[in-house]
Amino acid sequence: MNTPMRILVVFYSRSETTAELGGRLAAELEGDYERLHEVEFRRRAGPFGFLRSIVDVVRQRTAHLQPMAHVLANYDVVLIGTPVWAARASTPVATWLAEHWHEVRATAFFCTMGSRGSEQTFAQLQQLAHRAPLATCAISARDMKEDIAVEKVARFVLAIKDALSAREDEAAAR
Numbered sequence: 001m002n003t004p005m006r007i008l009v010v011f012y013s014r015s016e017t018t019a020e021l022g023g024r025l026a027a028e029l030e031g032d033y034e035r036l037h038e039v040e041f042r043r044r045a046g047p048f049g050f051l052r053s054i055v056d057v058v059r060q061r062t063a064h065l066q067p068m069a070h071v072l073a074n075y076d077v078v079l080i081g082t083p084v085w086a087a088r089a090s091t092p093v094a095t096w097l098a099e100h101w102h103e104v105r106a107t108a109f110f111c112t113m114g115s116r117g118s119e120q121t122f123a124q125l126q127q128l129a130h131r132a133p134l135a136t137c138a139i140s141a142r143d144m145k146e147d148i149a150v151e152k153v154a155r156f157v158l159a160i161k162d163a164l165s166a167r168e169d170e171a172a173a174r
Ligand SMILES: Cc1cc2nc3c(=O)[nH]c(=O)nc-3n(C[C@H](O)[C@H](O)[C@H](O)COP(=O)(O)O)c2cc1C
Pocket: 012, 013, 014, 015, 016, 017, 018, 019, 050, 051, 053, 054, 082, 083, 084, 085, 086, 087, 088, 112, 113, 114, 115, 116, 117
């Protein structure tokens, strides 16, 4: 019998939208989740935190992250989730991926956003991960209002499960 794939959901969230999605994905895929936290955790709060975040992302600054709770070597797939900031990945997620890409075996990306910027964000994540994702899922504020989010998440989960079972079949055939 095949051992089930071990899944970790890694994400950053400033105002809980991506956190909510990350929690849902971890539950649906029966995986663990790791929320990224910065050492200076109040840095992003309020209107000044918003402005600081724009400046950080535009200037491509790095974040000072707290150590992870999970060991990446224990996971077959890592889902990486970020809010879109100025059509890019948030500074904590870009920093994390630049530091850890070589420890990730396979990946899938998800993002939340007001309305646009997901394609550039996924392209940036793919570049930082040095590999193409198994699947991607972008959720906008409008998707959430119109209940399209549920459908998109279900499709994302299915795409990941399909990709994983294809990998298991390949491994079994070897
Ligand atoms: C600094 C900053 C920049 C943002 N830039 C964009 C953007 O380029 N496009 C967009 O659609 N939404 C943008 N947003 C909105 C967030 O992507 C959106 O609200 C997201 O769902 C927030 O996720 P969170 O609650 O997990 O932090 C930005 C928000 C912040 C704080």
